[in-house]
Amino acid sequence: MRIVLAHFKDQTLQHLRAPGYLLPTLAMPGLFYFLFEGQDTDVRLVTFLMASIAMWAILGVAFFQFGVGIAEERATAWERFLRTLPLSAGQRLGGRVLSAGLFAAVAAAVVIALAHLINPVSVAADRWLPWIAALLAGGVAMALAGIAIGYWVSPRAATALATLAWLLLAYLGGLWETPGELPGWAAEVSRYLPTRLWGEVTWAAVQGQATSLSDWLGLAAWAVGFAVLAGWGYRRDEGASYR
Amino acid sequence: MTADIRDPQPVAELRGIHKRYGTVEALRGVDLQLQPGELVALLGPNGAGKTTAVSILLGQRRPDAGSARLFGRDPTLPAARRPVGVTLQESGFPDNLTVREVVDLVRVHYAEPAPTRELLDRFGLTEVAGRRAGGLSGGQTRRLAVALAFAGRPQAVVLDEPTTGLDVEARHRLWEVVRAFVADGGAVLLTTHYLEEAQALASRVVVIAGGQVIAQGSVDDITARTGLSRVHLQAPALPELPGVSHIEATNGSYTLYTADPDGLVRALALRGVAFSGLRVERASLEEAFLHLTGGTS
Numbered sequence: 240m241r242i243v244l245a246h247f248k249d250q251t252l253q254h255l256r257a258p259g260y261l262l263p264t265l266a267m268p269g270l271f272y273f274l275f276e277g278q279d280t281d282v283r284l285v286t287f288l289m290a291s292i293a294m295w296a297i298l299g300v301a302f303f304q305f306g307v308g309i310a311e312e313r314a315t316a317w318e319r320f321l322r323t324l325p326l327s328a329g330q331r332l333g334g335r336v337l338s339a340g341l342f343a344a345v346a347a348a349v350v351i352a353l354a355h356l357i358n359p360v361s362v363a364a365d366r367w368l369p370w371i372a373a374l375l376a377g378g379v380a381m382a383l384a385g386i387a388i389g390y391w392v393s394p395r396a397a398t399a400l401a402t403l404a405w406l407l408l409a410y411l412g413g414l415w416e417t418p419g420e421l422p423g424w425a426a427e428v429s430r431y432l433p434t435r436l437w438g439e440v441t442w443a444a445v446q447g448q449a450t451s452l453s454d455w456l457g458l459a460a461w462a463v464g465f466a467v468l469a470g471w472g473y474r475r476d477e478g479a480s481y482r
Numbered sequence: 483m484t485a486d487i488r489d490p491q492p493v494a495e496l497r498g499i500h501k502r503y504g505t506v507e508a509l510r511g512v513d514l515q516l517q518p519g520e521l522v523a524l525l526g527p528n529g530a531g532k533t534t535a536v537s538i539l540l541g542q543r544r545p546d547a548g549s550a551r552l553f554g555r556d557p558t559l560p561a562a563r564r565p566v567g568v569t570l571q572e573s574g575f576p577d578n579l580t581v582r583e584v585v586d587l588v589r590v591h592y593a594e595p596a597p598t599r600e601l602l603d604r605f606g607l608t609e610v611a612g613r614r615a616g617g618l619s620g621g622q623t624r625r626l627a628v629a630l631a632f633a634g635r636p637q638a639v640v641l642d643e644p645t646t647g648l649d650v651e652a653r654h655r656l657w658e659v660v661r662a663f664v665a666d667g668g669a670v671l672l673t674t675h676y677l678e679e680a681q682a683l684a685s686r687v688v689v690i691a692g693g694q695v696i697a698q699g700s701v702d703d704i705t706a707r708t709g710l711s712r713v714h715l716q717a718p719a720l721p722e723l724p725g726v727s728h729i730e731a732t733n734g735s736y737t738l739y740t741a742d743p744d745g746l747v748r749a750l751a752l753r754g755v756a757f758s759g760l761r762v763e764r765a766s767l768e769e770a771f772l773h774l775t776g777g778t779s
Contacts (some may be wrong), residue, residue, distance in 0.1 A: 245590035246518045249579065256578040318573035320630070323540050327565040 242326060246334025249402055251341060257319075259398075260303050263405065268296035269349045271415070273357065282359050285447075289354035290445045291414040292368065294437060296346035297374060298409060301381035302388065302401040306337045309389025310397030313476055336382075343378055362445055369444035377437030380458055384433070389398070390472025408434040433461035448467035491554050492517055493638045493669040494539055494566075499548035501534055501693075510693040512550070516638065521660070521670040523680035526690035528632065530654070532673045533571060536642050540568060540673070553637075564592065567631030571673075573623050577616030581607055581626060584615045585633060592634030604659060605629035620647045628656060638669040645679060659684055659686045703705040710765035710773050711743040715750075717757040723749055727773060739765065739773065 254260045272292045279285045312318050321331065354360045362370065385401075392400050409415055411425055412434025421429055429435045439454040494516040501509040509531045516522050526532050537543045538550050538593045541557030555562035575584050582598060589595035601662055605625045610618060618626065624647045631639045641660075645653040653676075660683055660745050664670055679689055681701050688698040697704055710727070725746060728739040740746045743762045750757055765773070 242590055245587055249576075249583070249587050252583065253576055253578040315713065316570065316572040317576055319542070320568070320570055320573070320627075322565060322567040323543055323566075325560040325562075325568065326591055327560045 242330045244335040246326075246331055247337040247341075248334075250308075250335055250338035254304060254308075254338065254342065260307075263303055264296060264346045265349055268289050268292050268299065268346060269353050271295070272350055272353055275415070276354075276358065280359060282361050285354065285358040286362060286445060287417060287442060289351060289358070290441050291438060292447070293347040293350045293355075294374065294377060294441060295405075295409045295414045295436070296350050297343045297378045298381050298414075298434065299344040299405055300339055300346055300384040301378060302405045303385075304342060304380050305335070305382050306388035306392070306401040307387030307397045308335070309386060310392055313389070314394060325411045326359070338380065339396045343372070347374060363447055366447050368447055370441065371468055373437075373441040373444040373450075377433075377441065377458065379441040380433060380437065380462035380465060387465050387468035387472055388467065390476050408432060412438055414438060431457075433458060433465075436461065484660070490624045492551075493520075493553060494640075494671060495551045496535060496539055497549050497551075499535065499538055499545045499550065501538065501545050502545070507693055509545070511696055512690065512693070514539070514688060514695065516669050516671050518669050519664060520669050520685050521664050521672060521683050522686045522688055523684035524671060524688050524690060525677065525680055526673075530690045532641060532690055533614075536640060536671070536673060540566070540640060547582075552719075558575040564634070565637040567639040569627045569631045569639070569641045569644050573627035575615035575618070575623070575626065577614060578610050579615050579693070581615050581618070582611040584626065585629065588630045588633045591771045595634050596632060601629050601633060604632075606655070621649060621652055621661075623649055625652065625656075632659070632663070632734075638671070639663065640671045641675050643675060644672065645674070645676060647717075653679070696759035704763065710739055710741060712761075712765055713738040713740060713743055713746055714759065714761040714763070715757040716759045717755050720755065721753050723753075728768055 240310050269292075272288065272460055276285055276288050276292075279288075301429075386405070388397060390403055411421070411429050412418075412432050412433060413421060418426065418429055418435065418438070436457040440450045440458060440477075442448075443450040492515045494508070494514070494593050496512055496514040499509050499512040500507070509613065511634075512531065512535055514522075514524075517622075518666065524532050524535065534543065538545050539549070539552070539557060541552075541559070541563060544558070550557050554568055557563060579587070582602070585598050585601055589598065602611050605628060607629060608624065609623060611623055615623075615626065624644070628641065628644050631641065631644075639660075645656055648656065657679070660670060660672075664683075664685075670683075672680070672683065684701055687701055687725045689696050689704065714737050718734060720729075720736060722732075723746060725740050725742045726738050727741070730737040738746060747760070747762070
């Protein structure tokens with residue numbers, strides 16, 4: 240546990256000192272919410288968008304801390320050295336997951352706190368727990384997608400791919416505006432995307448509506464797919480460096 | 483440093499290791515043993531298989547055949563690596579951590595690590611302790627990489643080309659640290675390009691070439707076994723001579739490498755070669771090494 244905590248601290252310090260990481264995770268989602276939703280007074284709408292932008296913030300942590308982070312580290316001399324320490328892959332992953340969990344919680348909290356400050360948002364007391372559960376479930380699925388990016392994409396391409404996926408999946412998933420406002424082709428694609436499915440279960444949780452089983456199943460299917468890709472990528476990388 | 487000399491168990495052992503990368507046979511049946519209190523230098527030309535052997539010994543790669551053991555345990559188990567400190571051939575550190583943070587992170591993995599301040603001091607890193615580890619000079623980076631091998635008060639260290647990129651003074655300081663470690667009962671496996679380093683430190687030399695151990699013994703053994711001497715002379719021409727392994731010739735000036743310099747000089751005299759300026763020297767380890775590996779260093 241001491242070792243996991245040390246790697247948690249190491250990951251957290253490194254990311255706190257990297258502006259390229261803090262910008263998309265902690266700064267941009269809050270800024271987006273402020274710029275685009277700062278004037279709205281419709282309680283339903285501003286609450287809906289608070290939930291959407293909080294998801295986008297968590298998506299940033301998943302893609303940049305897992306995706307870009309793993310891609311940049313895995314080929315380094317430092318990573319090879321860490322593998323010679325009495326350190327298991329599980330302990331290292333544990334530190335990374337704890338650190339990403341902390342960043343994801345802070346990134347979402349920034350958006351939620353800001354929304355409460357500037358807008359008449361309203362989440363019923365009994366909706367917070369389901370909401371957090373929905374954020375967590377989607378966060379795990381997206382973290383698996385991030386890990387898959389980290390092991391399949393070269394360090395150079397990872398930042399570009401993660402940024403593109405982070406923006407496109409947010410827009411097409413209906414996280415920037417309500418999905419109803421998407422143009423025709425985008426609305427068609429949107430229904431199948433993991434961010435949209437995550438959005439559906441989260442919005443339902445926040446608004447106290449019944450979640451549809453098909454949305455949960457769709458999200459779970461994506462999570463399984465990402466997990467397979469991530470596991471396959473990890474093995475491939477291990478095979479390449481443990482030849 | 484608590485290695486028990488009476489314990490017959492070797493610190494590290496490779497037995498019959500085979501390793502193939504695609505069509506290249508990197509290792510073809512390598513045996514290697516490291517005993518407590520011993521400093522073994524692993525020598526060999528680039529591509530000989532040194533780094534592959536080291537990485538199998540440290541559980542970083544799996545052999546196709548044969549077995550690797552650290553203190554009798556499978557090195558792919560993290561716990562088996564606990565008594566062993568490592569400096570890899572290439573070193574690099576996270577850009578966003580300070581030198582002290584890197585040292586502290588590594589120390590966490592051990593039950594009784596060396597104090598941070600003492601480590602920094604011993605490796606001349608005290609002044610840069612607060613600097614970002616990714617922004618160190620080449621020499622400082624290398625010193626930090628070696629310092630980390632000693633962070634956990636290891637019983638053995640594996641140093642893959644530890645002094646590459648160090649200036650002469652830093653190299654000699656590192657040698658002192660390594661000697662003190664061995665004098666304390668520690669075991670060291672060292673790979674190096676600097677043969678003077680093996681000559682200065684090693685209690686045993688293992689020469690590896692073409693994926694096989696081709697010679698091993700003390701530094702003197704290795705030189706004596708090849709029995710290699712250099713015979714310099716000037717002569718208008720040389721006849722066919724017995725026992726000469728290699729000849730270098732420039733404008734009537736010859737250097738002959740031979741296992742039997744006395745016999746060679748007798749042969750020269752018997753054949754009436756009009757030689758002059760005769761000098762006979764014992765070959766250095768480097769030349770012994772070149773001879774053993776077929777001059778492909």
